[in-house]
Amino acid sequence: MADTLALDALSKRYGDGPPVLSNLSRSFEPGTLTLLVGPNGAGKTTLLRLLAVQAYPTDGAVRYGEIDVHDDPYRYLQRVGLVHAGPELPEHLTAVELLEWILRSRGHWTEDEGPARIAAVLDRLRLDERRANLIGTYSSGMTQKAQVAAAFVAEPAVVLMDEPLRSLDTATTEATVDLVDEFVADGGLAVVASHLTDALRPLADEVVRLGEESPVSA
Numbered sequence: 001m002a003d004t005l006a007l008d009a010l011s012k013r014y015g016d017g018p019p020v021l022s023n024l025s026r027s028f029e030p031g032t033l034t035l036l037v038g039p040n041g042a043g044k045t046t047l048l049r050l051l052a053v054q055a056y057p058t059d060g061a062v063r064y065g066e067i068d069v070h071d072d073p074y075r076y077l078q079r080v081g082l083v084h085a086g087p088e089l090p091e092h093l094t095a096v097e098l099l100e101w102i103l104r105s106r107g108h109w110t111e112d113e114g115p116a117r118i119a120a121v122l123d124r125l126r127l128d129e130r131r132a133n134l135i136g137t138y139s140s141g142m143t144q145k146a147q148v149a150a151a152f153v154a155e156p157a158v159v160l161m162d163e164p165l166r167s168l169d170t171a172t173t174e175a176t177v178d179l180v181d182e183f184v185a186d187g188g189l190a191v192v193a194s195h196l197t198d199a200l201r202p203l204a205d206e207v208v209r210l211g212e213e214s215p216v217s218a
């Protein structure tokens with residue numbers, strides 16, 4: 001079961017630049033999907049990177065239950081699945097090896113069930129037999145399928161996804177939306193930034209619009 005993820009007066013600026021996020025307070029609840037929208041440069045990726053402990057706040061904090069995620073990231077990140085903004089996967093692994101590594105590093109690997117679990121998520125996301133090839137040889141859509149599979153394979157409590165539908169074909173877009181829908185219905189907490197909102201908006205419990213004077217929910 002997920003805990004609440006909360007922003008406590010969160011602010012972020014890069015160097016001497018203007019604030020990207022200013023004094024943002026809100027919470028994301030288990031069993032909900034929050035869609036982050038806004039124009040280019042509004043701060044969607046910045047907020048997701050803060051939630052994923054890939055960036056540090058200038059002020060304020062992100063809490064997962066009682067944990068300040070930037071002070072104590074390990075237990076939190078064990079429960080988080082990520083789809084990054086860019087292709088940040090290790091190019092020298094195959095998709096199958098990447099998923100095995102994630103399962104092992106999170107204590108979810110068993111010789112009996114691990115391979116079937118990997119096959120099931122890759123089948124579902126329609127990554128074909130090239131799942132056994134190096135990620136460095138993948139097309140952008142295949143890389144994205146591997147990213148989505150990596151986010152979900154270890155039964156996360158929280159998924160943070162930056163443009164998860166980018167480069168996906170129609171069938172895989174539908175498969176990904178179904179996966180997210182099931183995840184949230186099972187009590188997962190999802191925060192998703194997307195310009196391709198048509199497919200995801202029906203799942204959204206909240207839409208947070210960044211890049212305006214004060215963020216509003218719709």
Ligand SMILES: Nc1ncnc2c1ncn2[C@@H]1O[C@H](COP(=O)(O)OP(=O)(O)OP(=O)(O)O)[C@@H](O)[C@H]1O
Pocket residue numbers: 014017020038039040041042043044045046047
């Ligand atoms: N590492 C960085 N150093 C300096 N400025 C940055 C850095 N990363 C982001 N920014 C700036 O922060 C602002 C928000 O960028 P961010 O990538 O969070 O926006 P976004 O809403 O995700 O945009 P897009 O829709 O284009 O992906 C932009 O003005 C950007 O130039």
